[in-house]
Amino acid sequence: MIQIGIAGSSDPKPLEKAEQKAREFARELAKHDAILLTGGRGGIMRVVSEEFSKLGGTVVGILPEKAEGNEFNTIKIKTGMDFVERSAILVNSSDVFVILGGGVGTMIEALMAYNLRTPLVILTDTGYESDELEHLAKEGYFDHKKIEKVEFTNDPKEAVEIALRLAKA
Amino acid sequence: MIQIGIAGSSDPKPLEKAEQKAREFARELAKHDAILLTGGRGGIMRVVSEEFSKLGGTVVGILPEKAEGNEFNTIKIKTGMDFVERSAILVNSSDVFVILGGGVGTMIEALMAYNLRTPLVILTDTGYESDELEHLAKEGYFDHKKIEKVEFTNDPKEAVEIALRLAKA
Amino acid sequence: MIQIGIAGSSDPKPLEKAEQKAREFARELAKHDAILLTGGRGGIMRVVSEEFSKLGGTVVGILPEKAEGNEFNTIKIKTGMDFVERSAILVNSSDVFVILGGGVGTMIEALMAYNLRTPLVILTDTGYESDELEHLAKEGYFDHKKIEKVEFTNDPKEAVEIALRLAKA
Amino acid sequence: MIQIGIAGSSDPKPLEKAEQKAREFARELAKHDAILLTGGRGGIMRVVSEEFSKLGGTVVGILPEKAEGNEFNTIKIKTGMDFVERSAILVNSSDVFVILGGGVGTMIEALMAYNLRTPLVILTDTGYESDELEHLAKEGYFDHKKIEKVEFTNDPKEAVEIALRLAKA
Numbered sequence A, B, C, D: 001m002i003q004i005g006i007a008g009s010s011d012p013k014p015l016e017k018a019e020q021k022a023r024e025f026a027r028e029l030a031k032h033d034a035i036l037l038t039g040g041r042g043g044i045m046r047v048v049s050e051e052f053s054k055l056g057g058t059v060v061g062i063l064p065e066k067a068e069g070n071e072f073n074t075i076k077i078k079t080g081m082d083f084v085e086r087s088a089i090l091v092n093s094s095d096v097f098v099i100l101g102g103g104v105g106t107m108i109e110a111l112m113a114y115n116l117r118t119p120l121v122i123l124t125d126t127g128y129e130s131d132e133l134e135h136l137a138k139e140g141y142f143d144h145k146k147i148e149k150v151e152f153t154n155d156p157k158e159a160v161e162i163a164l165r166l167a168k169a
Helices: A016-029 A044-054 A083-092 A104-115 A129-136 A156-168 B016-029 B044-054 B083-092 B104-115 B129-136 B156-168 C016-029 C044-054 C083-092 C104-115 C129-136 C156-168 D016-029 D044-054 D083-092 D104-115 D129-136 D156-168
Strands: A002-007 A034-038 A059-063 A075-078 A096-099 A120-123 A151-153 B002-007 B034-038 B059-063 B075-078 B096-099 B120-123 B151-153 C002-007 C034-038 C059-063 C075-078 C096-099 C120-123 C151-153 D002-007 D034-038 D059-063 D075-078 D096-099 D120-123 D151-153
Touching: A002 A044, A002 A083, A002 A104, A002 A156, A016 A034, A016 A044, A016 A156, A034 A044, A044 A059, A059 A083, A059 B075, A075 B059, A075 B083, A083 A104, A083 B075, A083 C083, A083 C104, A096 A104, A096 A156, A104 A120, A104 A129, A104 C083, A104 C104, A120 A129, A120 A156, A129 C129, A151 A156, B002 B044, B002 B083, B002 B104, B002 B156, B016 B034, B016 B044, B016 B156, B034 B044, B044 B059, B059 B083, B083 B104, B083 D083, B083 D104, B096 B104, B096 B156, B104 B120, B104 B129, B104 D083, B104 D104, B120 B129, B120 B156, B129 D129, B151 B156, C002 C044, C002 C083, C002 C104, C002 C156, C016 C034, C016 C044, C016 C156, C034 C044, C044 C059, C059 C083, C059 D075, C075 D059, C075 D083, C083 C104, C083 D075, C096 C104, C096 C156, C104 C120, C104 C129, C120 C129, C120 C156, C151 C156, D002 D044, D002 D083, D002 D104, D002 D156, D016 D034, D016 D044, D016 D156, D034 D044, D044 D059, D059 D083, D083 D104, D096 D104, D096 D156, D104 D120, D104 D129, D120 D129, D120 D156, D151 D156
Parallel strands: A002 A034, A002 A096, A034 A059, A059 A075, A096 A120, A120 A151, B002 B034, B002 B096, B034 B059, B059 B075, B096 B120, B120 B151, C002 C034, C002 C096, C034 C059, C059 C075, C096 C120, C120 C151, D002 D034, D002 D096, D034 D059, D059 D075, D096 D120, D120 D151
Antiparallel strands: none
16 A cells, blocks of 8 residues: 655644644545555644544554654554654655655655655645745755656645655656 | 564575464464564565465564565565664564564564563574574573563464563553 | 764765865864764765875764775764665764755755754855755744754855864854 | 774673673784774773773774763764664674673674674673573574674684684685
């Protein structure tokens, strides 16, 4: 089954706009056969996991160190590694990766996906700094190596659609 | 749900006695609510995953580098790390760990479980070198720190029973 | 002794402007007591290591997988991990981190340093995409958590000066 | 230059016999051109690092998480990973690996070296559980794959001699 990874702010109280879009993304994704992978912690990650698991989906949390993570992880992977290193395992394990709005940790995961050649969809207009990635990506690429074209959309339903298409490619 | 990790030889053609015991272990485990975690590759890992998934169970393969692993992994975690490093993630993520017979990689995972304080059950009389761990463990402990008592049994059904008891502890 | 980490493009033939600045940075740094840490590979990393080791400095290469790296590594750390994961070890091990110009791998290391609270100096006007980080950092911070203020300069000598000051702080 | 890794107990007060042998090993090694790699912490690791650095040698400590380690590390690699995972980086980075006496952590590193095909020398008669590895290794091999023959000696000077020979091989 397709493994869809997401990244988003771990802020305990995420920005309302980002949270709403994340919930909509999760409900839309739950209509399809897919396994959800997240960094396993709070904020946007928790919100997406809540919606997705309430609708019967399986959530895999890739956790830093021996953290237990949020209560909606169906499966917990305890990496024993710091939060930045464990991000690479999350991205590596994803057939496609979706950015749902966040700060520096989220932006690192976006750039990792590009660098590791994992197809990448970035949801914009979330209010978070990750929105700026659209300016950083000239013609859809983060650097001169043009590793893999990044897709941007401000619509969470379209983000699901693009993600499923790219994962199947 | 309980996450039960197993270790076993990656030999493409495992020893017959070990393979039979591993299949029996998997069928017994499938009667209970548990998620199976393995190193995701061939040999004993593949055999256990086959039996367990045929009976409806979910198998998580914690893979080295970007390996795709055997065909019975329900979920694939691609660690990007070498096979020894990824073993630690497998052991860290397990609520209890069961040794089903193998060589040096399997023995490393047994010692890691003890060292990381993950409850450990070792199935003996498999024909593999991991059988020797019973001699290495004086009074059930691998060293003077007496971190966690190791359980030994030569009966795969009893191995399931002990594992479920320890995981619940 | 202070451990100064650097990041830069692994392009076999780096941009001339970036290379000249990197060489100047290395020669200036060699006047001081410091150990140089790099990702151990080619391009800007190799150029900096060459200048620094020619002047008697010790270079530690933090390598992906079992790569041997460039010929100017005094000490080789073979992480067994993919290139993105090993970047976190490089950044974690640095008392201060300096960006000398590069693409996505270099930008990831810059964001990691900020996220891991390693003091960060970014050399600009190199011709590489990492120059854009100055626009990404509003008032010197990559996100709303304002973890650690980032310093920018287009002068390699000043980059050394700032790095030594921050590392000592 | 040759990178020699060592493993030994982190017991704050190591067994006297093991400590004496470890000091003798370090003094003998310091007569040769080599860089010493350790897990960076206390006990036998600290004792060896003390002797080796007092005689002018360079010591690299491969540390778990962000630990600072003992005071005799010339260079500190902060892996951000748990102590078992960082062991693999220590072993991977060593041209040859020497066991100086220890418990389960030390035994794990011995088996990792064998599994990762790093030449391995085991100093016996230290009083620690790692002495038992001689019984585990039938005809010098830990398993049926016969990956790399392990050398045993109870003499620390001979351990240096064997290590230098194997590293050069």
